[in-house]
Amino acid sequence: MKGAQGMYDYxxxxxxxSSVFALLRLQNTAKRILVLEAGPDFNQRDPQDLYQGFGGLGLAEGKYNFAPDFGGALAAKIGVGPTQALLAKVAQTLDTFGGQHALRYVAARPAQLRHQRDLVSVACTTQHLGTHLSRTVFGNMYQALKASQIEFRFQQKVQQITPLAQGFAVRTALGDTYRGQQVILATGVAVDPVLAANLRTLSIFSTQTRVDVGCRIETQGTALDVLLGTDPEVKLRWGERYTYCMNKHGRVVLKRQHNWAMADGQNYRENGATSNLNFTLFQPHYFASSSAAQAYLTALFQDRSTVIGQRLGDVAPQFAKGQLLSPTLAYQKGPALDADLLKPAIQFLDLLQQVTKTPIDGQTMLYGYDAKFYPTQVKTNAQFETGIPGLYCIGDCSGATYSLAQAAASGVYLGQIIAK
Structure with missing residues (x-):
């Protein structure tokens, strides 16, 4: 077999x-470990590509939310206590590699929401590295792992996993084949379509696909001061909908994923403070298949080269236009949101101003769209093992995590099991 070099343990x-945090638990074991990554190594990564290459999405904003009930279903799989312990180890690991210089804060439950049934907040400790510190931290991790016995092969897009009588054969797009006793899938949200088709033949997927879609909202920086107090962020839930990546004094920036233009948030430490506040209001959508989800998103984003934006007061006259707001993202004017997303955004903002007793200005910007992608969930047990013995799936590609902190925690968890 081209590329074969004996049998790897993993x-x-x-x-x-998730893979990096698992490897940090395995680097001093006697296991023979091979890592196949579709993208480049750390030193050759394109800063514009947030997904492929060593560190994956860890080299983006670097916001780690340490709450067992936020960012994934890890607590439902292994329990609240064990999840809290794993999240503490993630924080400790980040500090070990330079993350002790990150912005830290606790998003508490504001007193104004204690008796609210419709609008609730999630208490959460956050360690926000930002892009520059994230690169430093993962650069240090890369050096530590490269110095170990773990083998890395980059630019190796895996397209087929075949169960054998003993172990597995793993074939890449380059035609190389490697054999391993056990295989761990840790591909994040960017699963190669050819590999996904191969995995479907192994019958390890559940049927439902989830995509969270919402609008990025940019308003006056003081609009939520009643809830924020001295905190830079509050995490809010309104039924199934939730706020995400709130940035007081931050900016709205352009993000491209799957060639779609999206409105993303950036904290004020990256490129200077503004007088605005921004966040996304996400709404989960569920589809019977990944192809149905893809069709919905293609129609939603179309072929736009930039983000569409509109003023709140232009679509909801009940919000009086007052203080002029300077948008931080260049946008194309037009109806930014479909009706099924525009109506709840207006209702949410109206609820906010009722709770805070602070008017939401009609100058507020609505940007369309922001999205979070979830691969079709892989069915795994409490050890992240699929229905095929020896085949594991961790991180966001498992569907059990959808945040940096919980993805990292799943890697720590499986790494600890394997290292025993």
Whole structure:
């Protein structure tokens, strides 16, 4: 077999956050470990590509939310107590590699929401590295792992996993084949379509696909001071909908994923403070298949080269236009949101101003769209093992995590099991 070099104990597919944190638990073991990553190594990563290459999405904003009930279903799989312990280890690991200089804060439950049934907040400790410190932290991790006995092979897009009588054969797009006793999938949200088709033949997927879609909202920086107090962020839930990546004094920036233009948030430490506040209001959408989800998103984003934006007061006259707001993202004017997303955004903002007793200005910007992608969930047990013995799936590609902190925690968890 071209590329074969004997049998590895473990083959990890992907070198993103969950994989890196698993490897840090395995680097001093006697296991023979191979990592196959579709993208480049750390030193050759394109800063514009947030997904492929060593560290994966860990080299983006670097916001780690340490709450068992936020960012994934890890607590439902292994329990609240064990999840809290794993999240503490993630924080400790980040500090070990330079993350002690990150912005830290606790998003508490504001007193104004204690008796609210419709609008609730999530208490959460956050460690926000930002892009510059994230690169430093993962650079240090890369150097530590490269100095170990773990083998890395980059630019190796895996397209087929075949169960054998003993172990697995893993074939890449280059035609190389490697054999491993056990295989760990850690590809994040960017699963190669050819590999996904192969995995479907192994019958390890559940049927439902989830995509969270919402609008990025940019308003006056003082609009939520009643809830924020001295905190830079509050995490709010309104039924199934929730706020995400709130940035007081931050900016709205352009993000491209799957060639779609999206409105993303950036904290004020990256490129200077503003007088605005921004966040996304996300709404989960569920589809019977990944192809149905893809069709919905293609129609939603179309072929736009930039983000569409509109003023709140232009679509909801009940919000009086007052203080002029300077948008921080260049946008194309037009109806930014479909009706099924525009109506709840207006209702949410109206609820906010009722709770805070502070008017939401009609100058507020609505940007369309922001999105979070979830691969079709892989069915795994409490050890992240699929229905095929020896085939594991961790991080966001498992569907059990959808945040940096919980993805990292799943890697720590499986790494600890394997290292025993």
């Amino acid at each position: 083959i990890l597919i992907g070198a993103g956050v």
